[in-house]
Amino acid sequence: MDHQIPAETAAHVLFHYGRDGGYQAGSFTEQLITAIDMADPANRDKLAAGFPDYVAAVVAIQYDPNGVHHLQRIAAGQVAA
Template sequence: MPTAPQIDSETARHVLWHYGRPGGFRPGSFTQKLMEAIDAADVIHTARLRAAYPELVDAMNAAANDADGTARLTAIANGSASKEA
């Protein structure tokens, strides 16, 4: 069974920015477009994107779907939490 990727503080800040949350930091244009693609992807394409960008897909999934996702990402961005998704 594969392990969950580690979400680093930079990725956490980019995802927070994408969702308009405090503590976010605007990424470069490629990452912005990649996050838009992840948001728009269906299940099959999300799986394909996750194969290449597991940390980003998991961080975006946490922010969009987990009740405490943005809180966990904020803690990671601030360096005060576990980096596991």
């Protein structure tokens, strides 16, 4: 995870994926997370130019076996990303 993930971002992504420790984002952010979730790698890279923290969090939860736990720790303020 190359980019800093703020606690709020971690919480929003956790909620989107139905994981403990998250809370719902506003409608724009919900749609953004959905777009990142659905994006192919080229479009995900384009979204990362404007929203690197959200892309990093989604990539973590999708591809890192410890991603959920890591995001939960960030959201709880137990660790900095």
